[in-house]
Amino acid sequence: MKPEALAMMKKKGTYLTPTLMASEWIMGKLANYPAALQEKAKAAFNARSEMFRNAVKMGVKISFGTDAAVYPHGE
Numbered sequence: 840m841k842p843e844a845l846a847m848m849k850k851k852g853t854y855l856t857p858t859l860m861a862s863e864w865i866m867g868k869l870a871n872y873p874a875a876l877q878e879k880a881k882a883a884f885n886a887r888s889e890m891f892r893n894a895v896k897m898g899v900k901i902s903f904g905t906d907a908a909v910y911p912h913g914e
Contacts (some may be wrong), residue, residue, distance in 0.1 A: 840890045845897050854892050854902040862887050 862884045869877050
């Protein structure tokens, strides 16, 4: 998400519900994916992390949801 979108969220009081655990789980299983997919996953993970840091710095409201359906239960 671009900083401009985060700024608009801040201005309008919109909450961000980041899916942090989905990418954490995928990064933990990265070796199981083909090389091309690994590169895409790394890029997405880095972009997600930067977006979340920016949102926090900008004061965007953060909500919590669940990523429970992304990975096997119990992990």
